[in-house]
Each structure stands twice: as structure tokens, then as C-alpha cells.
Amino acid sequence: MTALGAAAPRRMPGGRALLGLSGLTGLLVLVELLPRAGIVSDRYLPPTSRILAALADEAATGAFWVAVGDTLTAWAIGLAIAVVAGVAVGVLIGAVPVLRAVTASTVEFLRPIPSVALIPLAVLLYGSDLGSTLLLVVYAAFWQVLVQVLYGVADVDPVADETARSFRFSALARIRHVLWPTALPYVFTGIRLAASVALVLAVTAELVIGAPGLGSVIAVAQTSNAIPTMYALIVVTGLLGVTINLAARYAERHVLAWHQSVRGEAPT
Amino acid sequence: MIKRLLLVLGLPVVLFLTWYAASANSENFYAPPLRQILAAFADTWTPDRLRADVLPSLARLGAGYLLAALIGIAAGVAIGAGPRLRAAAEPVLEFFRAVPPPVLVPVIMLFAGIGNGMKVIVIVSGCVWPILLNTVEGVRAVDGVLSDTSRAYGITGAARLRHLLLPAASPQIIAGLRQALSIAIILMVISEMFAASNGLGFAIVQFQRSFAIPEMWSGIILLGLLGFVLSELFRLAERSALAWYHGVRDAQRRS
Amino acid sequence: MLEVHGLRKVYRSGSREVEALRDLTFTVAAGELVCLVGPSGCGKTTLLRCIAGLLDPTGGTVTVGDKSGLAIVFQEYGRSLFPWMTVRDNVDLPLRQKKVPKARRRELVAEALTAVGLDGTESAYPWQLSGGMQQRVAIARAVAYEPSILLMDEPFAAVDAQTRADLEDLVRSLWQRLGMTILFVTHDIDEAVYLGQRVLMLSASPTVVQDELTVDLPAERDQLHTRADPRFAVLRTRVYAQIQAAKARTGTASGAAGELSSVDR
Numbered sequence: 053m054t055a056l057g058a059a060a061p062r063r064m065p066g067g068r069a070l071l072g073l074s075g076l077t078g079l080l081v082l083v084e085l086l087p088r089a090g091i092v093s094d095r096y097l098p099p100t101s102r103i104l105a106a107l108a109d110e111a112a113t114g115a116f117w118v119a120v121g122d123t124l125t126a127w128a129i130g131l132a133i134a135v136v137a138g139v140a141v142g143v144l145i146g147a148v149p150v151l152r153a154v155t156a157s158t159v160e161f162l163r164p165i166p167s168v169a170l171i172p173l174a175v176l177l178y179g180s181d182l183g184s185t186l187l188l189v190v191y192a193a194f195w196q197v198l199v200q201v202l203y204g205v206a207d208v209d210p211v212a213d214e215t216a217r218s219f220r221f222s223a224l225a226r227i228r229h230v231l232w233p234t235a236l237p238y239v240f241t242g243i244r245l246a247a248s249v250a251l252v253l254a255v256t257a258e259l260v261i262g263a264p265g266l267g268s269v270i271a272v273a274q275t276s277n278a279i280p281t282m283y284a285l286i287v288v289t290g291l292l293g294v295t296i297n298l299a300a301r302y303a304e305r306h307v308l309a310w311h312q313s314v315r316g317e318a319p320t
Numbered sequence: 321m322i323k324r325l326l327l328v329l330g331l332p333v334v335l336f337l338t339w340y341a342a343s344a345n346s347e348n349f350y351a352p353p354l355r356q357i358l359a360a361f362a363d364t365w366t367p368d369r370l371r372a373d374v375l376p377s378l379a380r381l382g383a384g385y386l387l388a389a390l391i392g393i394a395a396g397v398a399i400g401a402g403p404r405l406r407a408a409a410e411p412v413l414e415f416f417r418a419v420p421p422p423v424l425v426p427v428i429m430l431f432a433g434i435g436n437g438m439k440v441i442v443i444v445s446g447c448v449w450p451i452l453l454n455t456v457e458g459v460r461a462v463d464g465v466l467s468d469t470s471r472a473y474g475i476t477g478a479a480r481l482r483h484l485l486l487p488a489a490s491p492q493i494i495a496g497l498r499q500a501l502s503i504a505i506i507l508m509v510i511s512e513m514f515a516a517s518n519g520l521g522f523a524i525v526q527f528q529r530s531f532a533i534p535e536m537w538s539g540i541i542l543l544g545l546l547g548f549v550l551s552e553l554f555r556l557a558e559r560s561a562l563a564w565y566h567g568v569r570d571a572q573r574r575s
Numbered sequence: 576m577l578e579v580h581g582l583r584k585v586y587r588s589g590s591r592e593v594e595a596l597r598d599l600t601f602t603v604a605a606g607e608l609v610c611l612v613g614p615s616g617c618g619k620t621t622l623l624r625c626i627a628g629l630l631d632p633t634g635g636t637v638t639v640g641d642k643s644g645l646a647i648v649f650q651e652y653g654r655s656l657f658p659w660m661t662v663r664d665n666v667d668l669p670l671r672q673k674k675v676p677k678a679r680r681r682e683l684v685a686e687a688l689t690a691v692g693l694d695g696t697e698s699a700y701p702w703q704l705s706g707g708m709q710q711r712v713a714i715a716r717a718v719a720y721e722p723s724i725l726l727m728d729e730p731f732a733a734v735d736a737q738t739r740a741d742l743e744d745l746v747r748s749l750w751q752r753l754g755m756t757i758l759f760v761t762h763d764i765d766e767a768v769y770l771g772q773r774v775l776m777l778s779a780s781p782t783v784v785q786d787e788l789t790v791d792l793p794a795e796r797d798q799l800h801t802r803a804d805p806r807f808a809v810l811r812t813r814v815y816a817q818i819q820a821a822k823a824r825t826g827t828a829s830g831a832a833g834e835l836s837s838v839d840r
Contacts, residue, residue, distance in 0.1 A: 072410055075407075078408070079412050157327070158332050160548075160552075161548050165544035166544075168509045169540045169547075171513065173540065259423060274429075279430070294418045473668070571703070
């Protein structure tokens with residue numbers, strides 16, 4: 053039983069979507085009116101219409117799409133590397149309890165190191181190539197995945213694990229039948245978090261280092277004072293981020309739904 | 321006790337020694353011997369230098385983080401408490417959260433110039449979203465029975481906020497504060513790399529530009545240490561603030 | 576002390592309407608212990624919430640005698656206590672809201688905790704206690720509040736049988752000692768007859784008061800002897816028959832319950 057007020061939106065999903073839409077529309081209208089009414093200088097905040105026009109102009113150029121492609125390429129490659137490495141290391145550490153205890157302090161120390169600390173290093177090693185971006189993306193995304201996999205490993209039902217051992221399951225079999233099913237939802241959470249962190253770092257690397265992609269186009273727009281274009285590109289990065297988030301949640305829900313039903317009862 | 325110490329320090333010490341040994345005869349310009357880096361560390365980060373560079377960085381970080389927390393929690397409670405407002409605001413907030421925070425630096429530089437204000441605003445603009453969204457979620461998910469009990473006993477208004485909403489949402493809020501801390505550190509460094517005259521990020525970039533590689537590495541290590549220390553402090557604070565929450569979870573897990 | 580007159584509650588969800596309560600009229604005099612029983616889904620909880628002011632009725636009136644306030648004890652004891660507060664603070668909080676002076680608050684809290692047998696647990700947290708003890712804390716909180724009427728919504732449904740027996744006796748002893756007015760909702764027919772001075776039987780949804788019965792058992796009751804009393808069996812059978820009739824009358828009692836529970840959520 054929940055307080056009645058909370059029940060209402062859930063009963064009309066259409067109503068929620070409508071409210072959400074009205075919120076977005078409100079924002080667009082606000083950004084249109086504020087500079088036009090002179091409350092904010094239109095040099096700092098161009099009205100929505102001008103931003104959208106700049107967006108249309110950009111979308112008409114090939115260079116824009118190349119930049120989007122560059123950003124997404126760096127994102128995808130970096131994410132893939134980070135996920136594979138994160139899952140591999142996480143499962144390895146998880147399967148051997150001694151490793152878990154020994155590596156705990158190291159993980160806790162390396163994890164909070166801000167990836168931007170590596171920017172100067174990246175510049176020296178790779179200049180403004182894809183390599184720089186990948187260095188940052190992989191570093192940041194790897195920890196997201198690893199931490200989640202370790203949570204998943206910690207969540208394994210000890211009774212299930214002991215049962216498997218008593219049946220003399222090999223380490224590989226234990227991983228496959230006990231560890232992996234429990235860790236899988238966490239892996240997906242890790243991928244989702246890593247996906248958005250990867251985008252942030254990719255764009256950051258491009259912005260600060262000048263590697264190819266949306267970030268560097270934004271930097272150029274700023275230095276050449278093309279303000280509406282700059283805003284338009286920022287909106288694009290936001291849309292990319294939202295799309296990635298939604299796609300990740302969608303994939304998570306559907307793959308795990310299949311997974312749960314195949315497994316039958318969840319151990320938790 | 322010894323065993324615990326070994327577990328905690330074992331691997332880090334091994335890695336450190338390996339790095340030291342492996343790089344001892346390094347000729348690589350970009351990867352100098354660890355010995356050199358440590359020497360540079362001691363030479364560079366004198367108390368004066370720390371005061372001149374690290375303190376301003378920390379001050380800006382602190383100001384931005386605190387401001388983001390205040391705004392995020394206040395707005396989060398207001399939005400979270402009203403289902404219609406929440407439904408309307410959610411897509412807008414999710415959009416703003418999805419914009420990579422460093423990308424806003426050029427925009428904010430337009431408004432706020434290149435001084436300390438700009439850096440604090442940059443930090444706030446990036447940090448506030450996880451705090452806000454987590455607060456909204458935490459307030460929304462307050463237990464219905466607890467909420468009804470409060471209402472039945474006449475606990476409304478400010479008392480409801482203080483005794484029900486904030487404590488009930490605190491696990492979520494603190495999770496948001498955790499995410500915001502990482503973002504804050506990143507933005508602190510980035511904003512200094514863009515436009516600054518002091519600060520840790522500024523110093524590291526200066527070293528890199530003048531090819532003072534061991535010094536650059538020492539700065540990176542210092543930044544890493546900073547991140548680690550702040551993270552540990554946060555963990556300690558969280559453990560005491562959420563002692564009740566961990567207790568509840570343990571009790572549930574045991575039953 | 577409590578007058579319910581023509582109470583009506585209709586839930587609207589989109590275009591559908593569910594009439595949970597049709598026409599409820601009854602009174603509870605000061606110092607009475609009245610039990611409400613009914614088939615599943617008959618809106619007992621809805622009724623209690625309307626009385627407590629947590630839901631607005633669609634029609635009819637609820638009048639509570641004096642203004643000392645209402646206290647309510649829910650079934651889900653784990654979720655009705657504040658987990659971030661100690662037992663003492665949990666019992667204390669409603670009194671602070673009521674602006675009771677500090678010294679008096681301290682007295683009330685101590686008395687209430689002693690009355691429910693929880694001396695010495697003041698500094699514990701609710702989740703450190705067993706289920707039965709947590710429900711005692713909720714009862715202590717209600718008692719300390721000195722309400723004009725105490726509402727109890729199936730408070731012992733989620734507790735094991737032995738603890739339930741202890742808590743039932745606790746409620747009766749508190750009632751006798753403190754002279755409280757209690758409206759006790761339950762689905763357990765035996766419990767209703769054991770505890771109450773009167774038992775009100777509700778029909779299935781849309782709910783009305785179907786029947787009323789005065790429990791003419793002695794005032795001194797205990798689990799062993801009272802339940803073995805032949806008069807107990809007679810009363811119990813009558814209540815049971817009424818409930819069965821109520822379920823049969825609507826036929827789709829479970830259907831209505833399904834609607835109601837999805838609406839309650």
C-alpha cells in the first residue's frame with residue numbers, strides 16, 4: 053500500500069509522458085523568450101530558434117557527421133575494451149576469494165583517481181589522436197564496470213556456492229553456474245554506467261586535447277565565437293547521452309528479462 | 321591484525337616496488353624512473369607550493385560542491401514531493417544530466433569570465449544533477465506506510481521534511497553526493513586546465529607544456545592521492561551518517 | 576467518542592469507478608473496545624484510513640469526540656517505525672509534534688514503554704528488535720500519544736501465532752488499565768470475539784455494516800479459558816456465518832478485492 057497520491061501517475065502512463073513533454077516544451081519556450089525579452093543577453097544565450105537553425109546548418113555539413121562518427125567510434129571502442137577488461141578482471145578476482153581480499157585496497161586507491169589527471173600524459177603519448185581519447189575513456193569506464201562486477205560477485209549466495217563446491221564443480225563450472233548468473237545484472241548496471249561515463253570522457257578528451265570528435269568542434273565554435281553553433285553542438289552531446297542512457301536501460305531490461313525467465317527462480 | 325595489514329598494504333607495496341624497479345633504468349622520456357618522480361615530488365610540492373596551488377583548488381572544489389549540494393537537495397525535495405511536477409521536470413533534468421559537464425565550460429566562460437567564480441559555477445553545473453536527481457528519487461520512494469503514519473500523527477510541513485523526507489531519502493541523496501564528488505574533482509581540474517593562474521590542474525598542465533615530465537607525474541600522483549583521500553573521507557562520513565541504513569539492510573539480509 | 580455516519584468512498588481510476596464503501600454507520604462510545612471484521616477486500620483498511628484522515632471520504636461524516644487526536648497502529652510494523660531513530664525517539668516524536676513539554680514527554684515515553692513490556696530498549700533501533708517487539712513499540716507510541724481513539728489496522732496479522740496471543744492480551748490489558756477507546760480491525764474472527772466488547776461485521780464491497788454483535792463474555796479473558804468457553808464458540812460461529820454470507824452475497828468478493836487491492840496500490 054502506498055499513499056494514494058503516488059498511485060495516480062502510474063495509472064495513466066500517457067499522462068506522465070504528456071507532462072514530461074510539457075516540461076521540455078516549457079524549457080524550449082523559456083530559452084526562446086529569455087534572450088528575446090532582454091533578460092539575458094543574446095550573446096550569451098541565443099534564443100531556441102537560432103540554436104535550432106544553427107543545428108540544422110551543422111547537420112547539413114559532412115564535417116558534423118564525421119565528428120559525431122568520431123565521437124561514437126571512440127566511445128564504442130573504449131567502452132568495449134573497458135567492458136571486456138572489467139568483466140574479465142572482475143570475474144577473475146571474484147572467483148578467487150584470496151584475490152578479492154588482496155586487491156581490495158588497490159582498487160579503492162586507484163578507483164577515485166580522476167581520469168582527467170591522465171590528460172597531460174595522453175597528450176604526450178598520443179597527441180591529439182584517437183589514442184588520447186581511448187586512454188581516458190578506457191581508464192574511466194573500466195572502473196565503473198569492475199566495481200559493479202565486484203558487487204555482483206559479493207552478492208553470490210554463499211549457500212549456492214558451497215553446494216557447487218560440494219559437488220566438486222571445477223572453478224570454471226562454478227563461474228558459469230553460480231557466479232555469472234548472479235553477477236549478470238550487475239554487469240549490465242556496470243555497462244550502463246560505463247556507457248555514460250565513456251561518452252563524458254570521450255567528449256572531454258576531444259574538448260580539452262583536441263582529438264577528433266564533437267568536443268573539438270565545440271571548442272572551435274567557441275573560439276570562433278559561433279555561439280548558436282556551440283549551443284547546438286552541446287545539445288547534440290546531450291541528446292547522444294540521453295540516447296545512450298535509454299538504449300542501455302532498454303537493453304538491460306530486455307536481456308535480463310530473458311535471463312530471469314530462463315533461469316526461473318532468482319537466487320536472491 | 322598483521323594479516324589485515326598485509327592484505328591492505330601487500331599488493332600496493334608490491335606494485336610500487338615493481339614500478340620502482342622496472343623504471344629504474346628507463347630511458348623513456350615520458351616514463352622516467354620512479355626514483356626521479358619521487359624526488360621531483362619532494363622538490364615541487366613544498367608547503368608553500370601546496371598552499372599556493374592545492375589550497376585554492378580545494379577551496380573552489382569545496383565551494384562548488386557545497387553549493388551544488390544545497391541547490392540539488394532543495395530543488396530535489398521540492399520536485400520529488402509533487403508527482404506532477406516530477407513528471408514534468410524529469411525529461412528536462414535527465415537531458416541536462418546527460419550533457420557531459422566539461423562541455424559547459426566554454427558556455428560558462430561566456431557568462432562568467434575566467435576567474436574563481438567561473439570555476440565554482442562550472443563545478444556546480446556538473447555536480448548538481450546527480451544530487452538533484454537522486455534526491456528526487458529518494459523523496460519519491462519514501463515508504464507509504466511511514467508516510468501515512470507521519471500524517472496520522474500530525475507530522476506535517478517542516479517537521480515532515482526534517483523527520484521523514486530527508487532521513488528517508490538520505491541513502492539516495494548520499495549516493496548522489498558520491499557521484500557528484502567524482503564529477504566535482506574532474507571539473508575542478510578541467511576548469512583549471514582551461515583558464516587559471518593557480519591550482520593543481522593548472523600546475524600539471526604547465527609542467528606538461530614545459531615538458532617537465534617528472535614534475536608532471538608528481539602532480540598526477542598528487543591528484544590521485546587527493547582523489548583517494550577525499551573518497552575515503554566521504555566513505556567515513558557516509559558510514560556514520562548511514563549507520564542506521566546499513567543496520568536495516570543487514571537485518572533484512574539475515575532474516 | 577467516534578461517530579461514523581453514512582460513510583461512502585468511491586475510487587476513480589480513469590473512467591472506471593469502484594465503490595469501496597457504500598454506507599457505513601456506527602458509533603464507538605468512549606472507553607469501548609470495538610472490533611471490525613469482514614471478508615477480504617471489504618475495505619476495512621479504506622474505512623480506517625478515512626477515519627484517520629488519510630483519505631477523504633466521498634460522502635458521509637466522521638466525527639471524533641474530543642480533540643486529543645488519533646493514533647493508528649498499522650500491520651506493517653517494520654515500515655511504520657522510523658529506522659533512523661531509537662525506540663525512545665520513535666515514541667517521543669508524535670509528542671513533540673503535539674508540543675508536549677519535555678518533562679511530561681519523558682514521563683509518557685517511559686510509562687508507555689513499561690506498559691508494553693519494553694523497559695530497557697529505549698536506546699535500541701527498531702530493526703534490532705524482533706517483529707513482536709517492534710509492534711509493541713508502535714503500540715507504545717500510540718499509547719503515549721494519549722489519543723481520543725486508538726485505531727488498529729490488522730496489527731497482528733504479520734506476527735507469529737504465539738506473539739499474536741501475547742499482543743492480544745497486551746491490548747486488552749492496556750485497554751482496561753488506561754481506559755482507552757479502541758477500534759480494532761481484523762480478519763481473524765477468533766481474535767475479534769476474544770478482544771472485543773462489540774463486533775461489527777462488514778459486508779463485502781461495496782461495504783455496509785452487515786451485523787453487530789455484543790460479546791457477552793466475562794471482562795476477564797485469557798487465551799486458554801476464554802477460547803474454550805462454549806459461549807465463545809457460539810459467538811464465533813455467528814460471526815463466521817455472517818462473514819460467509821457476506822462473501823456469498825456478492826459472489827465476486829474476490830473480484831472486488833482484486834480491484835480494491837490494485838486501487839489501493
